[in-house]
Amino acid sequence: MAGKISAASARAHTRKSKQNTSFKLLSGIFTKTLLVLFVGALAWAYQAIQPPPPKTCGSPDGPLITASRIKLRDGRHLAYKEHGVPLEAAKYKIVKVHGFDSCRLDAVPLSPELVERLGIYVVSFDRPGYGESDPNPKRTVKSMALDIEELADQLRLGSKFYVIGISMGGQVIWSCLKYIPHRLAGATLVAPVVNYWWSGFPTNLSNQAYQQMLPQDQWVLRVSHYAPWLTYWWNSQKWFPSSSVIAHSIDIFSSEDRKLLMKISSTRNHAAQVRQQGEYESLHRDLIVGFGAWEFSPLELDNPFPNNEGSVHVWHGDEDRLVPVTLQRYIAEQLPWIRYHELPGAGHLFMVADGMWDNIVKTLLVGEK
Template sequence: MATGASRKIYAASARSHARRASKSSSFHLPSGILRTTLAVLFIGFLAWAYQVIQPPPPNTCGSPGGPSITAPRIKLRDGRHLAYKEHGVPKHETWILRTTLAVLFIGFLAWAYQVIQPPPPNTCGSPGGPPITAPRIKLRDGRHLAYKEHGVPKHEAKYKIISVHGLSSCRHDAVVADTLSPDVVKDLGIYIVSFDRPGYGESDPDPNRTLKSIALDVEELADQLGLGSKFYVVGVSMGGQVVWNCLKHIPHRLAGAALLAPVINFWWPDLPANLTSEAYSQYKLRDQWAIRVAHYTPWLTYWWNTQKWFPSCSALSRSPDIFSKQDKELITKLLDDKDSYLVRQQGEYESVHRDINIGFSSWEYTPLDIQNPFPNNEGSVHLWQGDEDLLVHVTLQRYIVQNLPWIHYHELPGSGHLFPHADGVSETIIKSLLGVK
């Protein structure tokens, strides 16, 4: 058994020796040499690739062997040169052209500025200006306000009324005073004073006029004429806006107020957009533009309404397009007005144009903001409107009075803008205002 075991050990030892002999006979390259060889080959490849992708150096103009320089060049801030080529007229002639165009443009601007500027007012009583023929009061700021008295003497009067004229009118256009029956005036003891609003007739222009200032003019007129602590106001058309201002700024001085077809400002924010758009669209295109200019670019109002290229505001030219059937029948009473020349004698801008600008400006309040000035019914406010008025559309007027329930609203079927001139209407208006029969 020992002999068998020895043979097994010997055989295993022989096989192990044979394997070691086989391994020692194979060739091995040291690992360090292999890595070095591969690195050298890779670096060489990169150097070759870099040389391949590099562009050749530029063949700069003017350098040895480079292209010749044939164009004019300038030297830049970093030493480089920039070649150029000129075209067109010589540059000194271009400067002349630019200068000429600039001079022409400046001249055009100067001409345009002169065109749109209104002339200075031709103030009554100034050298070369219209004469002063009416009684006037001197206001707080030195301006003068011309007025005209109607009816019974004020010291005998029971009712004292201030009449406010409309656009392109004057103190002589006191419709309620002119159309009232003398018997009614005497029996009721009515005194009416009309006045030229600033810039109209013989009242001084007011370049600083505001919504409030005209109300203060009315108050000061009443005080200087001694009309007492309270008085009535009646405003026609654009004069109706003055009555709104009185209701806003001097309500404590009013015994009552009547607005006859008061002009509406489409930019009063409390009015519904659908109603203002509808009413605005019913105007003639010429009047839409005239109103738009007055609101957005008031400095163009004078030019717009005096240029001859296209039609201006219908109301200023008394175009028949703005009159209803009734208006056309009544207008004959106004065409022969011998005092019409007085209206704009101090200048169109200071009278009618400034009137339009303020009437359609951005107001700091709207009639819908006004509170009832007579909460105890000690007075009343009346608004009269014709349902066929083409200047002041009835739909907007209805909306205003619906939101001011303290206003007594009178809508006249078939009537236009000039309804106060119709027979008997002024008497009805005044009696309603005074609360008498």
């Protein structure tokens, strides 16, 4: 009897051992499968967030070089276009900085009469990654100002020149006022983009302005500020809406802007050039730099013209739905040396209205309005 019990126990023990062995084997397979899936998911995620390399102009698979360009100290090229009177005959020399999703070919449409009467020369250039200017993967707030200074030096604009920036290009002018004020004869910011994280803004004011944006655009800026490494994926995925600005949604424009859009679209035949090197080094890099952590705040700037040898102007529409007017007003209040021009009923595109550019430029150069 004892022998039978012992044999039965042995068989039971054997079965249990086999079950344990099978369980361990299955558990090992399951663990390895999970590990493989996890590694695969990580590899997929890594690939998904990596932007493709830019199609640099002049490279074997890149667009052709058609513009005049200068070579910068670091080897990059900046493409530019000259407008107005010849440089050697100019009394006023202006560097124009284009906005988001734009390029050097979006010129300042001044009247020929004003150009000739005042002797105005304007050079517009493609910011890095746009049009035919080489991308700058190391682009910073400061590097943009230094690019402008080097462009002016290579074109021989003289010791001082004027700068005008539009929208995201207007934001660039703050960096000029910070890093190269000694080179400026005057500056104008037209509907300049505001970074909601600049120090100096009251929290309630910046939060209220931030909430005025479409929810999808709020998320785009959050990602650009807090997780810039996700910016490409966020703006290229198809699961949920990304930037309405990149998508050219008319929902972001005021009623006045929508009227002006027709005027813009009828004369803009170079849109394909803007993003031709890829969206990451142009549009996405703009978001990362423009809404990232700045090393200074415009609200802390000193007057670059303490002896009134020049002037700084900000123009803004009170119906601008892309850049809240409340933040622009606050900046103007904190910087009393800013000459602030607020246009009732105007949206973000007011500068393309008939005669508007003449008013903006005359105000900067000779004080007329």
